[in-house]
Amino acid sequence: MAxxxxxxxxxxQLMELGISEEKAKEALIKTGNQSSDSAALxxxxxxxxxxxLEVNESLNKEYKMVLVVNMELTMxxxxxAAQVAHGALGLYQMMMMEESDNWQQMLRxxxxxxxxxxxxxxxxxxxxxxxxxxxxxxxxxxxxVQDAGRTQIAAGSRTVLAIMGEEKLVNQVTGSLPLx
Numbered sequence: 001m002a003x004x005x006x007x008x009x010x011x012x013q014l015m016e017l018g019i020s021e022e023k024a025k026e027a028l029i030k031t032g033n034q035s036s037d038s039a040a041l042x043x044x045x046x047x048x049x050x051x052x053l054e055v056n057e058s059l060n061k062e063y064k065m066v067l068v069v070n071m072e073l074t075m076x077x078x079x080x081a082a083q084v085a086h087g088a089l090g091l092y093q094m095m096m097m098e099e100s101d102n103w104q105q106m107l108r109x110x111x112x113x114x115x116x117x118x119x120x121x122x123x124x125x126x127x128x129x130x131x132x133x134x135x136x137x138x139x140x141x142x143x144x145v146q147d148a149g150r151t152q153i154a155a156g157s158r159t160v161l162a163i164m165g166e167e168k169l170v171n172q173v174t175g176s177l178p179l180x
Contacts, residue, residue, distance in 0.1 A: 004029050010036040018116050019043055037179055044118055044171065063110040065091065066174045068122040068131060068161040075159065079152050080180075083145055084119055087162035091143035095164065103141055106164065120177040128161045134173045140165040 006028040013036035014024035027039035044064070067087045069080055095103040110116070122128045128144065135142040143162045149155025163170055 004033065006033055007036075010039060014039055014043070017118060018114055020114075040118075040179060044167070044175075062113055062116065062167050063106055063165060064116040064118060064167050064170055065110070065162060065164045066170055067117065067119045068128060068163070068174060068177065069119060069180055070125055070128055070157075070159050070161075071121050072124040073153050073157055073159060075152055083147065083159040086145045087143060087160035088117065090145060091141060091162035091164055094143050095141050098141075106141075110164070119180040120174055121180050122161065122177065125158045128158055131163070131173055132161055135161075135163045135165075135170075138165070138169045138173060140169055140173065 006025050010028055010033070011021070011024050014027065015021055017040055019027070019040070023043060024039065027043040028036075031038045031042045033039075065088060067084045069075075069084065075083065092107065095107050098104065122131065132142055132144055141164045144158055145160040145162070147153050147155065147157045147159050149157070153159070163173060
């Protein structure tokens with residue numbers, strides 16, 4: 001059977017998310033080559049939205065960082081980018097300062113595996129707080145960015161929630177959220 005041709009634009013978009021070419025092609029094929037969004041959701045949710053399809057078992061042992069942006073705030077694209085950077089850096093620093101080696105080991109594995117990150121849309125401050133509570137219940141490291149209020153939004157505004165952990169657990173918290 002001939003290998004299905006994948007849309008090169010979709011493939012490039014997936015690779016820009018940090019997905020290997022092989023995995024990006026697999027995700028596109030398994031989602032009918034419909035869009036990069038559906039393939040990314042397929043890949044990052046470990047097929048939870050497509051039950052019955054097989055996935056490489058190594059995905060179950062991978063870690064990822066998810067950054068959820070508070071979409072109720074009016075932030076320009078540069079502001080969003082800065083807040084996402086604050087979230088990633090804040091979570092990383094917090095995990096490095098943890099006294100137990102568990103989070104530091106998680107970071108090393110994550111970093112060695114390419115440092116997978118995905119940015120998603122959160123509905124509101126309340127939504128981010130609900131997601132944070134779920135992450136805490138799953139014992140997932142998380143970091144909530146609060147803005148200093150020097151530019152576009154009020155001081156103390158909760159802009160981004162960063163969550164890190166085993167993909168399967170992170171997806172239980174954020175797997176239904178749309179890509180930014």
